[in-house]
Amino acid sequence: xxxxxxxxxxxxxxxxxxxxxxxxxxxxxxxxxxxxxxxxxxxxxxxxxxxxxxxxxxxxxxxxxxxxxxxxxxxxxxxxxxxxxxxxxxxxxxxxxxxxx
Amino acid sequence: xxxxxxxxxxxxxxxxxxxxxxxxxxxxxxxxxxxxxxxxxxxxxxxxxxxxxxxxxxxxxxxxxxxxxxxxxxxxxxxxxxxxxxxxxxxxxxxxxxxxxxxxxxxxxxxxxxxxxxxxxxxxxxxxxxxxxxx
Numbered sequence: 001x002x003x004x005x006x007x008x009x010x011x012x013x014x015x016x017x018x019x020x021x022x023x024x025x026x027x028x029x030x031x032x033x034x035x036x037x038x039x040x041x042x043x044x045x046x047x048x049x050x051x052x053x054x055x056x057x058x059x060x061x062x063x064x065x066x067x068x069x070x071x072x073x074x075x076x077x078x079x080x081x082x083x084x085x086x087x088x089x090x091x092x093x094x095x096x097x098x099x100x101x
Numbered sequence: 102x103x104x105x106x107x108x109x110x111x112x113x114x115x116x117x118x119x120x121x122x123x124x125x126x127x128x129x130x131x132x133x134x135x136x137x138x139x140x141x142x143x144x145x146x147x148x149x150x151x152x153x154x155x156x157x158x159x160x161x162x163x164x165x166x167x168x169x170x171x172x173x174x175x176x177x178x179x180x181x182x183x184x185x186x187x188x189x190x191x192x193x194x195x196x197x198x199x200x201x202x203x204x205x206x207x208x209x210x211x212x213x214x215x216x217x218x219x220x221x222x223x224x225x226x227x228x229x230x231x232x233x234x235x236x
Contacts, residue, residue, distance in 0.1 A: 002114070008176045010111065014104070016169040023161035029139045036132055040108055043124075051115040053181075057200055060117050061209050064201065067120075067127055068216040072223030074132045078139045079227040085143045 007048035
């Protein structure tokens with residue numbers, strides 16, 4: 001019998017790996033990959049709760065809308081990163097600091 | 102990519118088969134391909150390996166391990182609700198896409214419309230951002 005906590009632990013695992021990617025990667029596209037991992041972990045949590053606790057499919061529907069939000073956010077973020085590359089010729093997040101004095 | 106496949110497998114285990122297919126199509130076929138295009142367009146031929154400094158990586162790993170332990174503590178200490186017995190629902194299998202379609206069109210209609218507007222705005226915004234200036 002698979003319990004609810006095992007799905008939550010897998011979600012926490014994915015969340016921590018995504019957080020590691022956001023905190024330590026220098027390439028901006030790797031940071032975007034970490035954001036997608038975190039959204040995936042939240043999705044897994046929602047669907048796990050909707051299966052174990054809910055009679056209807058509320059969590060699964062919320063997960064569907066999270067898909068939509070994640071896709072649109074990835075598209076716009078990639079457009080921004082490509083623009084940064086076009087202007088500054090680098091995607092290193094440490095070198096894009098022209099706002100810093 | 103394999104982690105996305107694995108998560109799609111977990112969705113099937115949670116009787117969310119429609120969302121598993123959506124996950125494979127959108128995440129692997131959409132977002133990963135998009136990020137691959139991004140990596141293709143932004144690679145520098147003469148660049149040194151983009152790795153982080155060791156001090157940043159150590160502090161990042163410590164923070165992430167702390168967050169993971171915190172989440173595990175919350176999961177372990179929390180008295181979750183008693184689970185619904187699901188044995189008698191296995192005989193009548195209704196596809197999840199049909200169930201979700203019924204609910205999208207009845208009680209989740211407003212988020213559905215807002216999501217379509219959000220997709221339209223993201224599409225137009227991304228195309229506007231990436232437009233070249235020599236016109």
